[in-house]
Amino acid sequence: KAGVTQTPRYLIKTRGQQVTLSCSPISGHRSVSWYQQTPGQGLQFLFEYFSETQRNKGNFPGRFSGRQFSNSRSEMNVSTLELGDSALYLCASSDVGGHTEAFFGQGTRLTVV
């Protein structure tokens, strides 16, 4: 089975722009979660999607949004980028049960200048 695929791997954006990141989960996995990793805050949960519905949301401003398609692929969008949004964004997929193991992609490194 192919692993979790995130695109692009690296991205440089300017303050005020918006960005869309993509995540393709492992085949058969229906749960996709997103995490933000920064040196200061560590790994923080953004949101989780299951069967095209957002099930859980972390404590992030409304500029951060996401969606999931019928093939379980997910996108996250950040609007009006700020310098503090520079981070590694990680996507994880899980099977239906979801709690026993999450498989992570290699991440998208977003730099906001």
Place this chain on the structure above:
Amino acid sequence: AQSVTQLDSQVPVFEEAPVELRCNYSSSVSVYLFWYVQYPNQGLQLLLKYLSGSTLVESINGFEAEFNKSQTSFHLRKPSVHISDTAEYFCAVIHIQGAQKLVFGQGTRLTINP
């Protein structure tokens, strides 16, 4: 709510020496526990997990962790480390019947010196 504390932000050790990375958690509900490893410029890889049963869990590359419910700890150990173990290690918990949301510790950077 759950929280995870990794007591050491950095641990330097010599090659072939033993190592212990400490993890304590706080939760009012039952949780599953995990250790993830992150190599430079990579995502997270699951190292081992505790779901139920034996409190001592092992990984294929020689790491082990012991779940101690009374001390709310899940320390990671390896009797003899290799240069290739240099990485950042994250302890994480998830509520057994709650949100599909991992709560991570701040990470421990393990550096192996020759």
